[in-house]
Amino acid sequence: MALKSCGADYENLVKLNIYIVRGQNLRKSFEASRKLLANVSKQPIVTVLFVAGLVNPDYLIEIDATAFIPEKTKE
Numbered sequence: 001m002a003l004k005s006c007g008a009d010y011e012n013l014v015k016l017n018i019y020i021v022r023g024q025n026l027r028k029s030f031e032a033s034r035k036l037l038a039n040v041s042k043q044p045i046v047t048v049l050f051v052a053g054l055v056n057p058d059y060l061i062e063i064d065a066t067a068f069i070p071e072k073t074k075e
């Protein structure tokens with residue numbers, strides 16, 4: 001998982017861009033992201049866009065995530 005590799009988790013997410021291939025079910029796609037974030041205390045901003053297609057034609061959805069990891073302060 002990309003978040004874990006840099007010391008982050010779902011709590012660090014601040015923005016999600018969800019790209020859905022035109023013709024796919026918006027509700028199912030959006031509900032899938034909500035399930036992953038159900039227990040996150042501060043929900044990220046979510047933008048959903050319909051696109052004509054993705055680079056790999058077998059893919060129907062792509063999620064681009066932005067996370068913020070606060071710098072640890074020295075005590």
